[in-house]
Amino acid sequence: MSKPDPVAALEIGTSRTVMAVGEPLAPGRVKVLAVEEIPSRGVRKSQIVDIAQAGISVASVLQKAEDKTGYTIHQANLAVSGPHVRAKMYTAQWQLNGPTVTDEDVAGVYNQSLDAGIDSAERMLLEASELGYGLDDIDDITQPKGMTGRILRLRTLFVHGSAQRVADARKAADYRAKLAITDAYFSASRAACAVLSPEARRDGAIAIDLGGGSTGYTVWSDGRLVHANVLGVGGDHVTNDVSLALGLTRAQAEQAKKEAHAVVGGQGGSPRIDVPSSTPGFDTASISRRALETVVNARLHEIFAIIRTELDRENLLHRVHGGIVLTGGVSAQPEIARLASSVFGLPARVGTLIPGIEGLEGVEHPASYATVAGLLLMSQVEPDSGSLIKRIFGGFFGK
Amino acid sequence: MNKSLLLLGVGGAGTTMVRGVTRAFGTPMRVHVTDTDAASGAEGDIPFTLLGGSRLAGRGSGGQSAEARAAFEDDPSALDAVFDGLRTCVVLTALGGGTGGGATGGILKRLHASGISTMLFATLPFSFEGADRERAARSEAATLAREADVSVFLPLDDLVSGKDNMAEALRQAHDMVSSGVTLLWRLIEKPGYLRLDPERLHAAITGAGRARFAAASATGDDRVGTVLAALAESPLLARTKDSAPVRTILAGVLAGDDLRLSEVAAVASGLSAAFGPEAKLEIGTVNDELTFSGRLAVAVMLFEESPALAAQPAARAAAARSPLAAHDRFGKTDKTIWEGEDLDIPTYLRRNLTLDR
Numbered sequence: 001m002s003k004p005d006p007v008a009a010l011e012i013g014t015s016r017t018v019m020a021v022g023e024p025l026a027p028g029r030v031k032v033l034a035v036e037e038i039p040s041r042g043v044r045k046s047q048i049v050d051i052a053q054a055g056i057s058v059a060s061v062l063q064k065a066e067d068k069t070g071y072t073i074h075q076a077n078l079a080v081s082g083p084h085v086r087a088k089m090y091t092a093q094w095q096l097n098g099p100t101v102t103d104e105d106v107a108g109v110y111n112q113s114l115d116a117g118i119d120s121a122e123r124m125l126l127e128a129s130e131l132g133y134g135l136d137d138i139d140d141i142t143q144p145k146g147m148t149g150r151i152l153r154l155r156t157l158f159v160h161g162s163a164q165r166v167a168d169a170r171k172a173a174d175y176r177a178k179l180a181i182t183d184a185y186f187s188a189s190r191a192a193c194a195v196l197s198p199e200a201r202r203d204g205a206i207a208i209d210l211g212g213g214s215t216g217y218t219v220w221s222d223g224r225l226v227h228a229n230v231l232g233v234g235g236d237h238v239t240n241d242v243s244l245a246l247g248l249t250r251a252q253a254e255q256a257k258k259e260a261h262a263v264v265g266g267q268g269g270s271p272r273i274d275v276p277s278s279t280p281g282f283d284t285a286s287i288s289r290r291a292l293e294t295v296v297n298a299r300l301h302e303i304f305a306i307i308r309t310e311l312d313r314e315n316l317l318h319r320v321h322g323g324i325v326l327t328g329g330v331s332a333q334p335e336i337a338r339l340a341s342s343v344f345g346l347p348a349r350v351g352t353l354i355p356g357i358e359g360l361e362g363v364e365h366p367a368s369y370a371t372v373a374g375l376l377l378m379s380q381v382e383p384d385s386g387s388l389i390k391r392i393f394g395g396f397f398g399k
Numbered sequence: 400m401n402k403s404l405l406l407l408g409v410g411g412a413g414t415t416m417v418r419g420v421t422r423a424f425g426t427p428m429r430v431h432v433t434d435t436d437a438a439s440g441a442e443g444d445i446p447f448t449l450l451g452g453s454r455l456a457g458r459g460s461g462g463q464s465a466e467a468r469a470a471f472e473d474d475p476s477a478l479d480a481v482f483d484g485l486r487t488c489v490v491l492t493a494l495g496g497g498t499g500g501g502a503t504g505g506i507l508k509r510l511h512a513s514g515i516s517t518m519l520f521a522t523l524p525f526s527f528e529g530a531d532r533e534r535a536a537r538s539e540a541a542t543l544a545r546e547a548d549v550s551v552f553l554p555l556d557d558l559v560s561g562k563d564n565m566a567e568a569l570r571q572a573h574d575m576v577s578s579g580v581t582l583l584w585r586l587i588e589k590p591g592y593l594r595l596d597p598e599r600l601h602a603a604i605t606g607a608g609r610a611r612f613a614a615a616s617a618t619g620d621d622r623v624g625t626v627l628a629a630l631a632e633s634p635l636l637a638r639t640k641d642s643a644p645v646r647t648i649l650a651g652v653l654a655g656d657d658l659r660l661s662e663v664a665a666v667a668s669g670l671s672a673a674f675g676p677e678a679k680l681e682i683g684t685v686n687d688e689l690t691f692s693g694r695l696a697v698a699v700m701l702f703e704e705s706p707a708l709a710a711q712p713a714a715r716a717a718a719a720r721s722p723l724a725a726h727d728r729f730g731k732t733d734k735t736i737w738e739g740e741d742l743d744i745p746t747y748l749r750r751n752l753t754l755d756r
Contacts, residue, residue: 231735232742302746
């Protein structure tokens with residue numbers, strides 16, 4: 001029996017460009033053969049502002065991945081994030097053709113939902129999550145076929161992004177690497193699927209993907225994606241704040257922030273931190289740990305507080321019984337889970353990859369690679385199952 | 400006409416003041432007025448938006464700021480088309496109840512959410528109008544100061560004195576505000592030796608906080624001395640118990656072809672000496688022989704420093720670089736605005752946090 005073709009995932013982030021190559025094992029299982037990254041160029045707030053620069057980053061990271069695995073990679077799935085990503089809840093209604101629900105009725109309400117999910121050529125569907133059927137005055141029906149009634153409803157959460165932004169990412173992938181993008185998915189929900197077990201998604205969880213340019217978050221309940229959003233603030237803002245507050249270069253600020261506890265006065269560390277200059281011949285800067293942590297804490301606390309406020313408004317916090325899981329590069333900040341827990345009043349942890357993702361056991365801070373790992377899982381869905389259908393979480397991710 | 404800059408009048412008094420500016424300015428400028436009272440839009444050719452038509456039927460708020468607030472909130476996007484393409488909006492209004500006090504906050508929030516910097520000029524009622532109106536105005540002012548990038552509150556008592564006739568006093572006060580704002584507009588839109596263009600204004604006012612504003616003009620050999628003396632004595636520029644030290648002095652010198660560089664230098668040094676030797680001075684000039692022949696006018700805006708920042712030299716230095724420095728990093732992308740706050744500006748600066756160095 002021949003080995004399956006490798007699958008690949010690409011994330012063009014604000015801080016780094018990451019490529020993962022994997023080997024499908026079975027539905028819901030993948031072996032990661034390589035995960036490579038290099039610092040990004042030409043990206044701000046998760047948006048490409050220089051296609052050529054971003055394209056060079058893609059070519060470099062692709063080369064590294066190919067060298068590591070020995071495979072030639074022609075195509076990959078793309079992770080999409082940034083403040084242009086939005087979620088929209090829509091309930092489609094369908095008048096039954098007869099007294100009971102038939103396959104045609106189910107297909108009819110489904111197609112109507114898809115038609116309405118993306119009603120603009122400028123938007124592109126990234127994900128969709130079926131939240132349940134309704135029939136006349138009955139809600140939360142899981143399988144309506146054969147039931148008697150008049151009006152069939154389907155409630156769906158659509159996550160969509162700017163078609164132009166996705167097109168820019170495709171151009172960057174093609175620019176030098178000639179890498180074709182198979183499909184595009186919402187990075188925060190892919191990261192969530194890499195760190196939340198089906199049980200955790202059933203119990204209710206908030207997954208926060210703290211990226212360099214933006215912070216995406218998803219809420220899961222009863223095994224379904226019930227809310228998603230992106231805040232255009234991320235680790236790049238933390239670096240910028242540290243640089244401005246303490247008079248450091250960006251390179252120094254990037255280095256200094258790794259030393260900071262997310263909670264001011266956290267455990268360990270000397271009161272002053274020496275930050276060598278990135279330019280030879282210039283003095284090492286000595287900065288106050290407390291000042292550094294005040295700046296870092298202010299920004300991270302604000303990010304969590306904004307998300308909490310948004311979820312309060314959506315009346316979703318009561319559906320979360322499993323707590324908060326953090327992913328993304330910023331989740332490596334010391335004591336960040338403690339900060340998240342204090343803001344939300346819920347248990348919080350930094351994500352660990354689900355058992356179905358193999359091959360990253362020895363990697364430092366695997367939560368940084370949750371997005372590409374989750375994308376590799378998605379790559380196992382057969383293309384002919386339909387590019388829209390494969391995003392519905394009723395499949396092997398759902399239950 | 401600069402299309403990135405709008406003068407917006409809110410309420411009856413705001414409409415009156417905007418009309419005064421357009422009359423004095425003489426050439427086309429981007430203006431708009433809005434009110435709950437349809438009468439404000441009935442005369443003149445200034446574009447008008449009625450607020451809360453379905454709620455108040457164009458009869459006005461009856462001096463009730465809650466009614467005006469609800470009228471705006473009925474359709475918060477009512478003015479969105481007016482704001483299209485703007486970078487900076489100057490808002491004129493009157494506080495103490497009514498449309499100005501009720502709707503201006505929502506309008507400023509909407510502008511801020513669109514990334515448009517805002518400069519608010521609001522009059523405060525005469526003291527003889529009663530304690531209730533004064534309390535209402537103070538409360539409204541406190542709210543609006545948080546919503547606007549720059550807020551200038553002009554007590555009517557300080558604008559006019561010695562008038563028995565209230566209508567005449569109000570007219571004179573509104574005329575004074577109008578002429579001050581007209582000077583500001585000339586400074587931005589008319590070419591001079593030192594130009595204060597809209598981008599420079601935008602950068603100067605973004606997140607600047609509270610400000611004081613006054614203008615004076617004079618003719619004759621010692622016109623500079625006369626103007627400086629008038630400004631130094633102006634109650635509008637005087638420090639109060641709530642005032643903070645002056646961080647930036649924004650000044651415009653407007654004159655005809657006879658403006659001498661020595662006069663500009665004398666105005667600059669005189670303003671620095673009077674209002675803040677350590678304050679940063681931004682000065683612009685307008686040469687308009689037709690309007691200012693033989694006359695010299697100076698418009699001054701004093702930007703105050705927030706007390707929390709004043710206590711922190713390092714934060715002050717950072718604030719001097721921000722928000723422009725903060726936006727350098729994110730300049731090619733859309734601003735991240737959440738509930739009126741520009742999240743690209745460092746959190747510690749927006750929260751005025753003390754850094755223990």
